[in-house]
Amino acid sequence: MSIRRLALVVLPLVSSSPAPGSGEVAALAAEVRPQGWIVFSARSEAGDWDLFLMRPDGSGRRNLTGTPDANETYPLFSRDGTRLLYRRLARGEGVSGNDYGRQGVPVVADSNGANAKVLGGEGELPWASWSPDGKSFATLDVKGIHLVDAATGKVSRTLKRGGFFQQVTWSPDGQWLSGVANSFGTSWSVARMDVQTGAANAVSTTDNCTPDWFPDSRRMIFANRHASDIALGKSGWTQLWMAGADGKDPQLVYAEDGRHIYGGHVSPDGSYVLFTGNVKEDGDPENGGAPMALMRLADAPVIGGDSAVLKKLHPDARRGPVLTLPAGFEPCWTASEKPATPP
Numbered sequence: 001m002s003i004r005r006l007a008l009v010v011l012p013l014v015s016s017s018p019a020p021g022s023g024e025v026a027a028l029a030a031e032v033r034p035q036g037w038i039v040f041s042a043r044s045e046a047g048d049w050d051l052f053l054m055r056p057d058g059s060g061r062r063n064l065t066g067t068p069d070a071n072e073t074y075p076l077f078s079r080d081g082t083r084l085l086y087r088r089l090a091r092g093e094g095v096s097g098n099d100y101g102r103q104g105v106p107v108v109a110d111s112n113g114a115n116a117k118v119l120g121g122e123g124e125l126p127w128a129s130w131s132p133d134g135k136s137f138a139t140l141d142v143k144g145i146h147l148v149d150a151a152t153g154k155v156s157r158t159l160k161r162g163g164f165f166q167q168v169t170w171s172p173d174g175q176w177l178s179g180v181a182n183s184f185g186t187s188w189s190v191a192r193m194d195v196q197t198g199a200a201n202a203v204s205t206t207d208n209c210t211p212d213w214f215p216d217s218r219r220m221i222f223a224n225r226h227a228s229d230i231a232l233g234k235s236g237w238t239q240l241w242m243a244g245a246d247g248k249d250p251q252l253v254y255a256e257d258g259r260h261i262y263g264g265h266v267s268p269d270g271s272y273v274l275f276t277g278n279v280k281e282d283g284d285p286e287n288g289g290a291p292m293a294l295m296r297l298a299d300a301p302v303i304g305g306d307s308a309v310l311k312k313l314h315p316d317a318r319r320g321p322v323l324t325l326p327a328g329f330e331p332c333w334t335a336s337e338k339p340a341t342p343p
Contacts, residue, residue: 024320024321025320025321025322025323027321028294028295028296028321028323029057029058029323030057032055032056032057032267032272032294032323033055033056033057033059034055035056035267035268035269035272035335036055036056036081036267036268036333036334036335036336036337037053037054037055037056037060037081037333037334037336037337037339037340038053038054038055038056038274038331038332038333039051039052039053039064039075039077039084039111039331039332039334039339040052040054040075040289040292040328040329040330040331040332041072041073041074041075041086041095041289041328041329041330042289042326042327042328042329043289043327044063044066044068046068048067048068048069048070048071048091049071049072049073049089049095049329050063050064050065050066050067050071050072051063051064051065051072051073051075051084051086051113052064052326052328053112053113053339053340054325054326056267056272056274056294056333057294057323058323058325058326060340061326064084064112064113065113065116067088068091069091070088070089070090070091071088071089071090071091071093071094071095071104072086072087072088072089072107073086073087073089073095073100073103073104073329073330074086074087074100074101074330075330075332076128076129076130076332077111077130077332077333077334077336077339078111078130078134079130079132079133079134079172080134080336081111081334081335081336081337081338081339082110082111082134082336082338083108083109083110083111083130083134084108084109084110084111084113084339085106085107085108085128085129085130085137086106086107086109087100087101087102087103087104087105087106087107088104088105088107088118089103089104090104095329098166100329100330101126101127101128101140101166101167102123102126102127102141103123104122104123105118105119105120105121105122105124106118106119106120106124106125106128107119108150110338110343111334111336111338111339112338112339112340112341112342112343113343114343119153120153125137125139125148125153126139126140126141127139127140127141127166127167127168127179128148129168129169129170129177130150130170131147131150131170131174132170132171132172132173132174133174134150135149135150135151136148136149136150136156137150138168138169138170138177138195139168140161140164140165140166140168140179142161143158143161144158144159144160144161145158145159145160145161145162145164145168145177145193146158146159147159147195159193159195159198160198162181162183162191162193162198162200163181163182163183163184163189163191163200164177164179164180164181164183164191164193164200165179165180165181165182166179166180166209167179167180167209167210167211169211169212169213170195171213171217171245172213172215172216172217173217174195175194175195175196175217176192176193176194176195176217176245177192177193177195178190178191178192178193178203178211178212178213178220178245179191179193179211180208180209180211181200181202183200184202184205185205186205186206186207188207188208188209189202189203189204189205189208190202190203190204190205190208190209190211190220190222190224191203192220192245192246201246201247202247203220203222203243203244203245203246203247204222204224204241204243204247204250206224206225207224207225207236207238208222208223208224208225209222209223209262210222210223210262210263210264210330212264212265212266213245213266214242214266214270215266215268215269215270216270217245218244218245219242219243219244219245220242220243220244220245221240221241221242221253221264221265221266221273222240222241222242222243222264223238223239223240223241223260223261223262223263223264224238224239224240224241225237225238225239237255237256237257237258237259237260237261238260238261238262239252239253239254239255239261240252240253240254240255240261240264240273240275241253242264242297242300251300251301252300252301252314252317253273253295253297253300253301253302254273254275254277254293254295254300254301254302254303254304254322255301255302255303255304255307255310255314256277256303256304256305256307256310257305257306257307257309257310258305259277259278259290259304259305260277260278261275261276261277262275262276262277262290263275263276263292263329263330263331265331265332265333266297266333267333267335268333268334268335269335270297271296271297271298272294272295272296272297273294273295273297273300274292274293274294274325274331274333275292275293275294276289276290276291276292276293276328276329276330276331277290277291277293277304278290278291289327289328289329290327290328290329291324291325291326291327292324292325292326292327292328292331293322293323293324293325294322294323294325295320295321295322295323299318299320299321300318301314301316301317301318302317302318302319302320302322303317303318303319304322
């Protein structure tokens with residue numbers, strides 16, 4: 001789908017129940033429209049990567065950065081929605097599906113894109129994530145996980161890395177960090193770490209990535225190339241799953257043969273989930289990203305496409321509705337109206 005045009009359509013879905021009609025998709029769009037703003041990275045008309053803002057239904061889309069000589073990616077709203085943290089790359093440097101959190105320089109701005117300030121040099125503050133109060137960052141490099149004062153840039157504490165190597169994110173209650181780790185018997189586990197003690201536990205251990213938190217800090221959502229899918233002789237399309245942060249009660253959220261599902265991000269009220277899905281690995285940032293989509297968590301599990309195997313594995317799966325959004329990469333959702341303030 002072109003990032004210049006938005007269509008409210010249903011992704012190809014299959015179930016024993018009737019397919020949702022356009023009216024149900026339109027109702028979902030109307031339901032989420034007033035619920036804050038989504039920021040994401042996408043190709044601009046000039047061909048570079050900029051940050052864009054839109055309502056959760058895809059309306060009100062506008063460019064936040066507009067820098068044709070640079071690429072911006074990995075936007076993260078602070079929990080109160082007042083500030084924005086992201087990475088700025090040289091125009092000639094492509095966005096990497098695995099290294100985007102340490103590419104380029106870290107930048108902080110008002111959540112409407114104004115007053116952008118570079119916080120460090122190339123590769124500094126890698127995988128930075130806001131603390132819940134917006135006063136600190138959690139960063140991750142080969143030496144450990146560093147808690148950094150957002151005002152001064154000074155490291156206040158360092159935790160052992162514990163095998164974490166990507167996508168560290170601070171929980172809303174401030175007690176935990178999530179991340180991708182290689183310390184639980186596989187090279188791509190989703191894990192949780194106690195901020196005070198550094199103790200870590202696996203949440204899911206089968207080819208996982210892009211973890212994020214539910215607002216209650218007790219559950220996580222993540223991309224998962226599920227073992228049951230691979231065991232049945234399938235190539236293994238990445239699915240969207242959720243589980244308790246202790247690793248218990250894993251549940252399918254969305255799966256579709258022919259699409260890798262990444263970048264799951266739960267709405268601020270915990271009722272909806274936003275994700276990306278395309279036919280190439282890692283969200284395809286080298287080209288234009290992947291079409292984003294939005295669904296109610298109450299409708300999960302949902303299966304897209306025509307897959308007898310998925311239907312057999314998840315006989316209770318539904319058809320949606322699922323709202324298709326423009327192409328993008330690593331979206332982030334805030335309930336605040338501050339991003340809409342003209343700069």
